[in-house]
Amino acid sequence: MFFFGYILPYAAAAVFVVGMVRRTWDWLSRPVPLPLTVSSVAGGRRARAAAVAKELVLFPSLYRGDRRLWLSAWLMHASLLVVLVGHTVGIAFAAQQFRYFGASKEASVWLSGAMGLLVGLVFTVALLTVLYRRAANVEVKRISGPDDYLALVLLLCVAASGLAMRYSAEVDLAEVRTYLAGLLVFRASPLPRAWLFLVHFAAVNALLLYFPFSKLVHLTGAFVGRSLLVQPPPVYPTPADGPTAAPLFSQGDRP
């Protein structure tokens, strides 16, 4: 249990962070010998960044392709983001964050719980929809491999155990909070023994360990990939001070 409670979380976090940084660096350190602009964006670097951001915030390419996929994919990503923010805020403020907006102590805890429940449910339903589509739509099923299911199943484990924790009399959220806050400041607090929490915690660690070796690297890969498509085309005649066209993420790496 010592390993599980006090070593694994740090190891998993380290694998996740180092893995993602290395992976991303691995892409960005490669040159872009030939631009693959699909369409050039008027305006400078900022306009291109805005074009990439729009795609990554709203997923318009999914919207144009398949509305249902768009809805479930967008909800899945958006609710995950809210869940992550919720965890951070909830743990940092011990669910008292809404008191800053004038709520009473009890109301803040209630609101925090209700929002967590709602967003958690949305996340779970979205994951289930995406999983169903993967298994039921022949065309998607054909292109899916074991790893595509694995990523979804891991996320579902995280989501379902997290939701269930809210209903378990056994789980003491205050105790969980103390433990997690302790991890963050490197001060050991007792590991809660409620099994639902242990399942949730194990699933999160497994996910972090798996992340940098899987397709989930699209977390940063999406920025790299989309930015390649809006790279400005070269200018002719070549300006006296050298090529002006540069990818979003680096400059002057073309011969």
Place this chain on the structure above:
Amino acid sequence: MKSPMRLAKAEDVRAIGLAPAAEEERKPRLLAKLKELRGSMRSLAVMLDTCVKCGNCVRQCHSYLGTGDPLNAPPARADLMRKLYRRHFTLAGRLLGRITGAEDFDAQTLDAWLTYFYQCNECRRCAVFCPLGVDTAEVTIAGRHLLSELGMVPRFMQQVALNLQKTGNNMGIPKPALLDSVEFLQCEMLEETGLAVKIPVDQAGSEILYIPSSADFFTNVDTIIGVAKMFHALGASWTISSAVLEAANFGLLFNDSAMRAHNRRMRQAAEELGAELVLQGECGHGWRAARLCTEAASGPVRFRLMHVLDYTARNLGRLALRRLSMRVALHDPCNYARAGDLIDEPRRILRACVEELVELAPNREETFCCGGGSGILMDEMMEIRLKLGKKKAEQIQAAGRIDYLAAGCSICKAQLPHVAAHYGMPDLAIGGVMDLVGKAMDMNRSTGGV
């Protein structure tokens, strides 16, 4: 399924400067080259890693829709390379194998690559629909290049490359034959307009070097006639070069060094003639190669580089055009719409030249490929070509009665008549955009424009 596409023989491959690999050498060479290529291309590196198999691109690929072959679905196509990459170059793939989609090289690998990388028209429609920006064409272009590094090149591409080496054009037209057909075209134009409209060849000191598609001297003569008339009307100082009579650059579609070599031909000709502006003729992928690759292949350069449709659109006000009474549909060639930024220009030109312009749906950035894209024009591929053209045919049918289909790209012009005939539109007139400019121009009023 094995592709009917014929490959070039080993000695022919050597003739274009590539080194065929012996059977046992194939796997190690492929892996070494893949590693090298991935190292030198950010696009390939990120695209091999990030596809999440969401499937959004699957039904956007005309190749999959037309052939119904599951391996023509973009992510499945890219997986043909991805599984090898996973197996050899990722930790997870080496440790866990198939669970991560990793698979090793086997007896089928190269056949599958040849079949499915050459049933991708490099049209990039999938990229427009991928939320992560995965451009399957980038993967298949890399795949075709790797095949060429093993000496596996379609006979068709090898012949084009050989012709380019010898004559600077795909069709292998030598200079005397070129002069003959220029003479013939000038006579035609004299007869039609009563004016001495010239097609200058190798004229040093010209401001503009025009790079036509070599097919313009055989099958698409109306395109070059339209261009010549426009230059005449504008009083432009222009020339074509017998050394680079080819806007197409097939190297982009099968071998990177061949692409660079042809690109340098353009630069050399422009410098020798002292041209200040290089104008690319009606060729889709050729425009992509010129516009996006010149800097890397031949740069830095001192000339401006433009497409003839852009040039024409900018000069519309100086041309006396009378609208032809025709109902014309516009086909957006993939490489104009998804690499070339030539979307509004052909529309502006056509609106000035014809009475009615109809749009195919979908169009612009979402245009469907004609099915011949990336030089899949081999006769032995005809059956597959017709399947690849199915989506385009449906679009044309849906447009109702049209008098002319404007397709400003030589590959489209070579492919679409087969598609039209096969799908019950044998009488459809198909040609370039500049063809109509030539026909709509009132030469007497335009003359002396400048």
